[in-house]
Amino acid sequence: PPIVIIVAALLPELGIGYQGKLPWRLSKEIKYFRDVTTGNKRNAVVMGRNTWNSIPNKFRPLKGRLNVVLSRTFQNELVTPELYHANSFDSAIDWISKDKAHEIERIFVIGGGELYNTVINDSRTLHLLITEIKNNLGEEVPMDTFLKFPIYQQHQQLEWKKMDEDKLKKFVGEDIEISQNNIEGDYTYDFTLWERT
Numbered sequence: 001p002p003i004v005i006i007v008a009a010l011l012p013e014l015g016i017g018y019q020g021k022l023p024w025r026l027s028k029e030i031k032y033f034r035d036v037t038t039g040n041k042r043n044a045v046v047m048g049r050n051t052w053n054s055i056p057n058k059f060r061p062l063k064g065r066l067n068v069v070l071s072r073t074f075q076n077e078l079v080t081p082e083l084y085h086a087n088s089f090d091s092a093i094d095w096i097s098k099d100k101a102h103e104i105e106r107i108f109v110i111g112g113g114e115l116y117n118t119v120i121n122d123s124r125t126l127h128l129l130i131t132e133i134k135n136n137l138g139e140e141v142p143m144d145t146f147l148k149f150p151i152y153q154q155h156q157q158l159e160w161k162k163m164d165e166d167k168l169k170k171f172v173g174e175d176i177e178i179s180q181n182n183i184e185g186d187y188t189y190d191f192t193l194w195e196r197t
């Protein structure tokens with residue numbers, strides 16, 4: 001199944017976290033994340049162990065999705081029907097691809113920084129769903145984790161192109177309502193789709 005990175009990042013530095021937490025609480029953004037990763041058919045959400053631990057207990061495993069958690073100390077095993085443990089990204093993808101029981105439509109990589117910065121360079125990753133966040137007051141927001149994505153550089157031979165909103169709507173599915181220029185607290189954010197050229 002295709003691999004999609006889904007992430008919310010603060011422009012321009014592409015900050016995504018601080019001390020293992022999301023630096024913001026954006027309710028419509030969480031709804032978008034839930035709706036897109038849940039979709040209509042069964043999808044997988046792949047995350048690192050720290051991200052798993054940072055999801056509030058009552059929300060994990062993320063419901064309606066096959067949760068795959070990576071840790072170098074894990075054995076590859078199906079812990080429950082909704083939770084698979086793997087000791088590498090490749091062994092997780094291999095298992096998901098072979099596992100007929102689940103018939104996974106899309107594999108969403110949902111964090112954290114270390115996993116994002118590895119998977120962005122994997123040729124099997126064809127799409128990025130980036131929620132571009134801006135701070136309204138232009139103030140410094142404490143961050144310690146950043147995306148190392150080569151997509152905002154000015155040089156021409158960009159390997160990633162931002163798609164228009166119609167393509168985003170088609171990609172996530174027409175029944176998902178996409179509102180742009182969302183303002184919540186000190187933040188304004190837009191949902192974007194990027195394709196590998």
Ligand SMILES: CCc1nc(N)nc(N)c1C#CCc1cc(OC)cc(-c2ccc3c(c2)OCO3)c1
Nearest residue numbers: 006007008020021022030033054055059110111131
């Ligand atoms: C939901 C934030 C998000 N947005 C986008 N666009 N992409 C993502 N990969 C994520 C994410 C994520 C993992 C994560 C991390 C986290 O703390 C670091 C908390 C959650 C989370 C997941 C579900 C929740 C919730 C928080 O509050 C209510 O329901 C989820």
